[in-house]
Amino acid sequence: MEPMSEEPLIPHPSVGDLSVGEPTTGGSSLRMVAFDIDGVVLRGDTLLPAAPPALADVLGRGLLLRYVTNNSTRHRVEVAERLAGLGLPAEPGMVLTSAAATASYLRSEFGEGASVLVVGGDGLVAELRDAGLEPRHARSTPQASVLAQHSGAPQHSGAPQQSGAPQHSGAPAAVVVGLDVGFDYATLAVAQAAIRAGARFIATNADATFPVEGGVLPGGGALVAAIAVASQREPLVIGKPQLGLARALVNEAGGEAAAVLFVGDRLDTDIGMAVAAGMRSALVLTGVSTRADLAVADAASPDFVLETLAELSGVLDGLLADTRLR
Numbered sequence: 001m002e003p004m005s006e007e008p009l010i011p012h013p014s015v016g017d018l019s020v021g022e023p024t025t026g027g028s029s030l031r032m033v034a035f036d037i038d039g040v041v042l043r044g045d046t047l048l049p050a051a052p053p054a055l056a057d058v059l060g061r062g063l064l065l066r067y068v069t070n071n072s073t074r075h076r077v078e079v080a081e082r083l084a085g086l087g088l089p090a091e092p093g094m095v096l097t098s099a100a101a102t103a104s105y106l107r108s109e110f111g112e113g114a115s116v117l118v119v120g121g122d123g124l125v126a127e128l129r130d131a132g133l134e135p136r137h138a139r140s141t142p143q144a145s146v147l148a149q150h151s152g153a154p155q156h157s158g159a160p161q162q163s164g165a166p167q168h169s170g171a172p173a174a175v176v177v178g179l180d181v182g183f184d185y186a187t188l189a190v191a192q193a194a195i196r197a198g199a200r201f202i203a204t205n206a207d208a209t210f211p212v213e214g215g216v217l218p219g220g221g222a223l224v225a226a227i228a229v230a231s232q233r234e235p236l237v238i239g240k241p242q243l244g245l246a247r248a249l250v251n252e253a254g255g256e257a258a259a260v261l262f263v264g265d266r267l268d269t270d271i272g273m274a275v276a277a278g279m280r281s282a283l284v285l286t287g288v289s290t291r292a293d294l295a296v297a298d299a300a301s302p303d304f305v306l307e308t309l310a311e312l313s314g315v316l317d318g319l320l321a322d323t324r325l326r
């Protein structure tokens with residue numbers, strides 16, 4: 001199969017359903033508060049102290065509560081269990097992840113049983129399987145073993161030995177890339193070969209960094225960039241700031257973007273998506289973006305800037321009073 005020509009970054013196909021760039025102060029009343037997780041509710045595995053009362057306050061006001069993450073390493077059930085285990089109000093139906101959105105996109109694009117090569121975590125593999133696809137991890141393919149031999153990279157044990165050129169039997173319809181803590185040269189080579197042979201290149205997200213206790217680690221976007229350079233193709237990105245996750249939230253909130261307040265720690269992804277979707281937005285300074293980042297010329301402008309989630313209740317007071325007056 002002839003390799004595809006350079007593929008431009010194209011928006012998620014669901015974008016057309018949303019009004020883009022509408023003012024966020026329209027007359028619709030607030031119905032939902034959606035929170036990014038890393039840097040907003042948690043930092044690494046540590047619960048941020050202002051989160052539990054803020055989340056309880058949202059539910060106490062009768063508003064819908066949702067958790068939205070670009071992190072594709074965990075299944076929604078796992079995310080909900082992790083949050084509930086920390087004492088937060090959470091069940092799987094309240095969680096949206098880029099992994100689930102990617103699985104649903106691939107199912108609609110390629111149909112049941114489509115073969116998907118995965119560079120990512122077990123949660124991503126599980127979401128793809130739940131959606132009726134046939135995922136296999138790039139690391140577990142025979143090609144990975146062969147390519148590891150060619151590259152001199154250490155081999156993963158247990159893979160069958162083969163000789164000669166990389167095999168392309170059962171060519172995958174897509175290569176799906178998210179954060180993969182076991183990422184190595186052989187994985188990169190297998191993903192490169194599949195994309196160059198014609199598989200669609202899909203990224204669950206393009207986050208460069210990932211906030212943890214005391215600093216940041218490389219995000220899924222760092223691996224996506226390596227694969228983009230090696231394959232000389234650009235990915236289709238599914239997570240924030242693309243609008244697929246926003247569309248799902250707006251639908252659940254009754255179809256009006258301004259009925260959703262999105263709370264995030266990143267200007268480029270969280271606030272970028274919220275503004276483009278026409279949602280209300282609040283940047284909380286407990287994660288990646290800082291007050292200095294707000295001054296950058298092309299930075300997205302949130303409606304509110306909060307030092308911590310402790311300031312959310314004042315924002316909700318204002319928004320709810322505002323819509324009562326209309």
Ligand SMILES: [Mg+2]
Nearest residue numbers: 036038039265
């Ligand atoms: Mg975050």
